[in-house]
Every structure is written in C-alpha cells, then in structure tokens.
Amino acid sequence: MDDIGTLFALLFIGMLLGVITGAIAQKKGESFMAWWLFGTFLFIVALPLIIIKEPKSNQSPVCSKKCPFCGVTIKFSDLKCNRCGRDQPAESAWERTVASEDDIAKWAKQNEPKDSN
Ligand SMILES: [Zn+2]
The missing domain is CATH 1.10.8 (Helicase, Ruva Protein; domain 3)
Incomplete structure (x- = not known):
C-alpha cells in the first residue's frame, strides 16, 4: 500500500x-x-x-487617483485623464499636487497643452 x-x-x-x-x-x-x-x-x-x-480595483482604492485638473477619478497607472485628456503628473509630482493646491495650479500652468503637437 x-x-x-x-x-x-x-x-x-x-x-x-x-x-x-x-x-x-x-x-x-x-x-x-x-x-x-x-x-x-x-x-x-x-x-x-x-x-x-x-x-x-474596487477593493484597492490605492490604485486610483483624482485628476488634478477636473477631479475625476482615474486609474493610478493612467498617464492621461480619460475625461479631460490632460497628461497626469509623474508619481513624485503627483504627491506634491496632493500636498498643496498652489502646487496644483502651478503645475497646471507649467503643463498647459501646447498647440504644437
Ligand atoms: Zn481630468
């Protein structure tokens, strides 16, 4: 056996x-x-x-973030907002945008969409 x-x-x-x-x-x-x-x-x-x-995704909210321009919730890995279509800040920059609203405004100005594409 x-x-x-x-x-x-x-x-x-x-x-x-x-x-x-x-x-x-x-x-x-x-x-x-x-x-x-x-x-x-x-x-x-x-x-x-x-x-x-x-x-x-619904069980791990860490994987989503808010677009600093229009406030819609997008995937953390998304490089562009799927609502307003604007480039998302890099991860390090994103942490700064969370820290202060002034930084969001500053960052938004620096990254205004340019016509030459
Ligand atoms: Zn957006």
Whole structure:
C-alpha cells in the first residue's frame, strides 16, 4: 500500500502549494478557498493565473487617483485623464499636487497643452 502513502504525500505538497496560490489570491481580493483548491489540484495552471490576474480595483482604492485638473477619478497607472485628456503628473509630482493646491495650479500652468503637437 505504498501507493497510498505517495498519494498522501503528493496531496500534502499540493495543499501547501495551494496555500501559496490562495495567499496571493487573497491579497488580490479573490477568494482564498477557491484559489487554494485550484492551486492544490492545478498548481501549474493556478499560480501563473493568479500572478497575472489584476487585483480587484474596487477593493484597492490605492490604485486610483483624482485628476488634478477636473477631479475625476482615474486609474493610478493612467498617464492621461480619460475625461479631460490632460497628461497626469509623474508619481513624485503627483504627491506634491496632493500636498498643496498652489502646487496644483502651478503645475497646471507649467503643463498647459501646447498647440504644437
Ligand atoms: Zn481630468
């Protein structure tokens, strides 16, 4: 009955690997149990899937920001506002725009859209 021992060993390793998949899934706002099961039986498929999966945006407000020009909420990674179409400040500049309204105005003046494009 060595086969059963091997089977249990494989199942145990599978469950451990499943926990890794589940932990990543939980960080991304997905169901831990669903991905744990998925990872236990199909680790090879489940792990790359959960790694490339985008986190649920509604559960991570860090991923969105407000356009300093029109105030609409856009994705943090967006380089242009999808409402007013203006270039977004770089991340470091963006932190400054959050700090003071004067900086927003200053930055907006510096980056007025130019006709020569
Ligand atoms: Zn805008």
